[in-house]
Amino acid sequence: MTMPNNEKAIIAGFKTMRDAEQALEALKKLPVVDMRVNRMSEHPIEELDTDPQNAITGDFPGLANAVYNTVMDLNSSVLVNADPSASGLSDGGGDNNIGTDVVLTVVVNEDQFAQAKQIVQQHGGQF
Known part of the structure; x- marks a missing residue:
């Protein structure tokens, strides 16, 4: 399945569920096509x-x-x-992503992409 040309996806990792949920709440102010938060783990x-x-x-x-x-x-x-x-x-020290087990996925229209990306980064999201 492919995305329409006028939509873009953001997939960002967070260290805490709280930070991801705060980003999700802030993103609700935009006309979002779809979004979700999931915890990922090897186990x-x-x-x-x-x-x-x-x-x-x-x-x-x-x-x-x-x-x-x-x-x-x-x-x-x-x-x-x-x-x-x-x-x-x-503790994931430095630049590695150890401990980044919460994933926020959001799909927005292309013209909201920069603003959505900024919101995710403000709440600690890593790309």
Whole structure:
């Protein structure tokens, strides 16, 4: 599916859902064709069975089980433990996009594109 010639899309990453939602609210003042906010992850919580674990009993294979409050096997847990979102050992420092897991997608008419892009950037959106 292709976009009409008079429309442009913006796809921007945010570090927090709050910043993305504030940008979304500001964008509603423009004649927007479509927009949405989604959280992206290598390990979506929806894919994992939720079952609270007890760290005192040792009944979980790793940190990710406690952080995500889920049940997963040892192999999966080791992989998920290595992710910065579980360990918290990376703040995304500098110019990389670690921790930018919220995505705002907006489609606007071409004549509103510059203004929409400016709004997204003002709220911390990264392209």
